[in-house]
Amino acid sequence: MDNRLLSIENLKISFDTSSGIARVVDGVNLELDRGEVVTLVGETGCGKSILLKSILRLLATPPSIIENRIVFEGVDLLSLEDSQFIKYRGSKISYIPQSPQESLVPVFTVREQFVDLLLFRGMKRVSRPTYYGMRSNKKVIGEITEKIIKLLRDVRISDENLVLDYYPFQLSGGMAQRVLIAMALSGNPSLILADEPTTALDVTIQKQITDMINDLRNKYKLSILYVTHNLGLAREISDRVYIMYAGKIVENGISTGIFNNPLHPYTKGLLSSVPKLSGEKFRGIEGTIPSYVGPPTGCRFNPRCPVAIKACSEKEPTMKEVEKNHFVSCYAYGGE
Amino acid sequence: MAEILTVDKACVYFSIYRGFPKKLVGQIKAVDNINLSIEKEETYGIVGESGSGKTTLAKAIMGINPLDHGSIYYRHEELNELRKRDKKFIYRKIQYIYQDPSSSLDPRKSVKDILMEPIKVHNLYPKEERLRVIGEILGAVDLPPSDFMSRYLANLSGGQKQRIAIARALLLHPDFLILDEPTSALDVSVQAKILELLDSLKKRLNLTYLVITHDLSVISNVTNRISIFYLGHTMEKGKTYDIFREPLHPYTKLLLSSIPIIAESEKKFKPSGVPTIEGEIPSFVNLPKGCRFSTRCPYVFDKCQSLEPEMKEVKGGHYVACHLY
Numbered sequence: 001m002d003n004r005l006l007s008i009e010n011l012k013i014s015f016d017t018s019s020g021i022a023r024v025v026d027g028v029n030l031e032l033d034r035g036e037v038v039t040l041v042g043e044t045g046c047g048k049s050i051l052l053k054s055i056l057r058l059l060a061t062p063p064s065i066i067e068n069r070i071v072f073e074g075v076d077l078l079s080l081e082d083s084q085f086i087k088y089r090g091s092k093i094s095y096i097p098q099s100p101q102e103s104l105v106p107v108f109t110v111r112e113q114f115v116d117l118l119l120f121r122g123m124k125r126v127s128r129p130t131y132y133g134m135r136s137n138k139k140v141i142g143e144i145t146e147k148i149i150k151l152l153r154d155v156r157i158s159d160e161n162l163v164l165d166y167y168p169f170q171l172s173g174g175m176a177q178r179v180l181i182a183m184a185l186s187g188n189p190s191l192i193l194a195d196e197p198t199t200a201l202d203v204t205i206q207k208q209i210t211d212m213i214n215d216l217r218n219k220y221k222l223s224i225l226y227v228t229h230n231l232g233l234a235r236e237i238s239d240r241v242y243i244m245y246a247g248k249i250v251e252n253g254i255s256t257g258i259f260n261n262p263l264h265p266y267t268k269g270l271l272s273s274v275p276k277l278s279g280e281k282f283r284g285i286e287g288t289i290p291s292y293v294g295p296p297t298g299c300r301f302n303p304r305c306p307v308a309i310k311a312c313s314e315k316e317p318t319m320k321e322v323e324k325n326h327f328v329s330c331y332a333y334g335g336e
Numbered sequence: 337m338a339e340i341l342t343v344d345k346a347c348v349y350f351s352i353y354r355g356f357p358k359k360l361v362g363q364i365k366a367v368d369n370i371n372l373s374i375e376k377e378e379t380y381g382i383v384g385e386s387g388s389g390k391t392t393l394a395k396a397i398m399g400i401n402p403l404d405h406g407s408i409y410y411r412h413e414e415l416n417e418l419r420k421r422d423k424k425f426i427y428r429k430i431q432y433i434y435q436d437p438s439s440s441l442d443p444r445k446s447v448k449d450i451l452m453e454p455i456k457v458h459n460l461y462p463k464e465e466r467l468r469v470i471g472e473i474l475g476a477v478d479l480p481p482s483d484f485m486s487r488y489l490a491n492l493s494g495g496q497k498q499r500i501a502i503a504r505a506l507l508l509h510p511d512f513l514i515l516d517e518p519t520s521a522l523d524v525s526v527q528a529k530i531l532e533l534l535d536s537l538k539k540r541l542n543l544t545y546l547v548i549t550h551d552l553s554v555i556s557n558v559t560n561r562i563s564i565f566y567l568g569h570t571m572e573k574g575k576t577y578d579i580f581r582e583p584l585h586p587y588t589k590l591l592l593s594s595i596p597i598i599a600e601s602e603k604k605f606k607p608s609g610v611p612t613i614e615g616e617i618p619s620f621v622n623l624p625k626g627c628r629f630s631t632r633c634p635y636v637f638d639k640c641q642s643l644e645p646e647m648k649e650v651k652g653g654h655y656v657a658c659h660l661y
Contacts, residue, residue: 143362284528
């Protein structure tokens with residue numbers, strides 16, 4: 001069987017804005033094998049979330065323009081009709097959102113939200129009689145409830161029978177995130193896209209959630225594309241890491257390689273900005289992320305780069321394999 | 337060294353009413369019997385998970401949340417017993433930098449107007465000098481005044497907004513600053529710059545900081561002493577170095593072992609062999625009996641569930657509230 005689950009080839013996403021075309025994702029290549037956890041790391045506004053949303057086709061077109069290929073299990077998702085794509089979204093590919101409390105509907109209980117999800121997934125339009133007919137069928141609901149309870153146990157919610165009839169405001173942040181992860185698992189996905197699932201949570205809860213995701217990954221043989229800006233977290237959970245800056249991948253490789261031997265000046269800058277427990281001095285990166293309408297020519301990092309040379313502002317360096325499984329796009333390492 | 341701020345047995349309670357006519361059904365003890373003393377020119381840190389009462393205490397110091405019991409002294413003056421006129425003067429010396437600059441600064445005002453407001457309220461400087469003062473303060477936080485004076489918030493990045501918030505607090509020449517999660521809304525590269533700025537301002541202007549945060553790696557680098565909060569109680573307090581090298585309370589150990597780190601070499605600074613625990617911070621409405629951490633503590637024994645532990649000094653200046661010690 002082909003081991004490649006997802007490959008994104010030269011993906012370009014741009015938005016037609018009043019001040020010109022904003023190239024928010026510009027030529028991203030990304031690969032993900034079965035059973036792998038890949039993290040995408042970058043600062044706010046570098047296009048991480050947009051990339052995830054484009055995979056699930058959650059961006060309205062227009063104003064967004066998506067070009068080239070996103071290949072999932074050998075099928076180019078971008079060439080599919082909407083009616084075919086419905087089979088993928090939520091079932092084969094599912095999504096864990098960023099802010100758990102805001103992602104649940106406040107006026108429905110956990111049970112109702114699960115029932116709607118499990119009964120009507122993949123349907124485009126349901127008439128009112130069918131909707132109420134299906135929802136009031138006691139036998140079906142009974143079966144579904146059993147399934148929900150099993151899912152809630154999987155995500156380690158201890159009093160699952162109580163939680164079923166809770167409204168989202170009665171759930172704590174960590175609990176709400178568990179419910180959302182259970183929802184993401186409900187369609188037996190092979191790929192989970194996690195958009196900073198633990199940023200809104202405390203460190204102790206964050207650890208519980210990431211440990212749990214790791215267990216579930218082994219149990220269900222999941223592949224996870226994890227977006228985060230927390231470098232420490234990326235190091236601890238992932239097999240491979242992609243570092244993204246201003247809509248481009250600047251460095252990628254296996255996680256030990258990246259963290260033990262960072263090459264790109266941006267990666268180095270990011271790592272040196274993190275406060276260390278050892279009390280080692282930390283410093284930031286000068287400047288801010290550039291505007292996407294008329295970004296800097298050449299390497300997009302060159303105005304902030306401490307080691308920029310003349311060539312950097314003229315032409316963009318290519319991706320080069322410096323060590324085994326460690327790619328970087330920078331003139332300092334022989335990019336052309 | 338001289339103490340600049342002392343919090344003595346402070347309690348802030350919120351009442352819960354239900355039904356009609358309103359009936360008192362319970363109390364939330366958001367801050368319960370907290371003692372702190374902050375010395376001049378030090379950086380004091382308060383660490384805790386969300387809902388542990390960090391911000392409530394800071395707001396109590398500012399007089400936003402009234403105290404139910406206890407007292408807070410600034411340079412040996414009781415803040416709650418001050419006359420209104422003295423209060424206005426004293427609160428020029430204590431300034432508060434709010435959590436999220438994007439929502440605590442007025443989006444309809446230009447940077448100039450935002451910074452003009454405190455000057456007008458306190459009626460400082462002659463009118464013709466005010467613009468010059470604002471320009472100076474913008475320069476002090478590394479924003480070129482000519483460029484930023486007439487901008488609005490929408491045209492500023494997160495780091496720049498935080499700099500404006502700092503500038504606004506500095507305008508009144510405070511000597512005590514409360515920083516409520518100063519960097520939680522920022523990226524790491526910007527965070528490092530802001531912390532650097534705060535550090536240089538502190539040295540130049542002889543400021544004292546009270547830093548509130550849940551980010552342990554930040555706190556380990558910027559503070560001299562810390563208090564660990566859990567559900568409105570102090571669990572452990574002492575010198576930052578001591579607590580990070582040798583955490584005593586099981587909760588502190590748990591917190592420290594949960595920090596994600598970026599290099600293998602950092603691992604030796606985390607406590608090892610801490611069992612991971614299930615469960616979340618309990619709600620304030622039905623607090624566990626005895627020690628508040630007993631529901632999640634891996635080392636719990638009988639006494640913990642019946643008796644609340646007292647704060648004990650284990651070593652010089654290192655206090656812990658736990659029956660194990």
